[in-house]
Amino acid sequence: MWRVLAACWLALLVLDAWRIAAKHPPVTTRRPVVVGIVAVVALVGAYLGYGLLGRAAYDDGVAAQGRGDCATATGRFNAVTGPYELTLSSDVAAADRGLVECADFTGAAGSDGETAVERYVRFRRDHPDSPLGPIVHDRLIETYTTWARGLRDEGRLADAIKVYRDLLAEDESFAPEVADAYLRLAKAFTAETPVGVNGATTALEAIADDFGGTPSAEEVPAAFDALYAAATAPLAAGKPCQVVDVLAFFAGRTSDVAAKVAGDAKNRYPRAMLDCGLNQLRDGDGSAAVATLDRFVRTFPGHGDLPQAQSAQLAAQVAVGTGARVPVPAPLGAGGPITITFYNTVNSSITIKLAGSTAHQFTLPPCANCPESYAPGAGEAACDSPVGRPLFAVGLGEGTHHVLAEFEDSGKLVQQFDASPGGFDLYCLYVERER
16 A cells, blocks of 8 residues: 555656646756656665565575475565565565464474474464475374384384374375284284283274275284184183183174184183083082073073073072072973972962072962961971972982072071982971061
């Protein structure tokens, strides 16, 4: 705008000079006119030269910026905003922006790792049209690469992969290197004790899904086999409880690359869970056995080993209720040569869990013609005959059996007895209570 005002001012001077000349006789010498013309030409020339010098300084600064030479660019931009500021050109404001860009660029270039990345990313957001843009892009890739490789070489593979993922957004040519980091991570998880199944699987499936054309992808099937073998090794050592959750995890994999191990895990998973529950029962850990066998019954309701699981489940419940160490019984529904008949002599139902060589659970209904309880010391006399009382007969094998009987509103009976050929064949249940 100031240039328009200056032109108008000069035009007014010319008009004023013409007006004055028209009122006065012509001069006899041209010297004043020549001096005036020379002065005007000199003034205009000085202005043009001043402006051209300012423009040249700005162009030099932009060129230096484009080369990433912010030291030179800053000096030239300072000239534009300093000595050449009076040109009032748009270059002055542009030079100010250039100074800010160079300051931000220099700050980023003087940083390392995460700080440098944050500053370069912020630079691109704040200065999208800067001549430094291509250089910032290259520097950002270089910083990501150095940072990621440093983390990788320190063994911080998970952190390295996070940086590599950001690097891929800038340059996809690093895909093989990123896939290699994933493969290293999977192998590191495989070598852990216990095996890092989840982390290793996630890494291998990431290679198969995102880096299919890389050399690392060719190693994924073998790496999956090695992972599965390491994770299920306790099974061969007779420790099925250590692999139940591992097999459940592998059995649930749906990716193509995990199809082989998933199929094997589905076959081995039920038996491993059952063996775990049986081992817990043998070891006297009834509570753990109950939880494991309950899980088996819920998870595999149609499995061929369900009767064995239900029998052991019942035995584990008896073990918890009686505090006894109960052996693993035969599958549910199996009987034995020794018949024991249980009968109820009170007017309330009784639920009985019995475990030994076989396991049984049944409920004796109330005895309609019997009292709710007997006086202390009189209950045994009520067991004179089972005739007319609710009965339930079970076939048992020889040996010790544990009884857990739950009387309606009367608590529990915890007892054990030995079954043997020619021994007693009746088991009477009654309640004694002070009246």
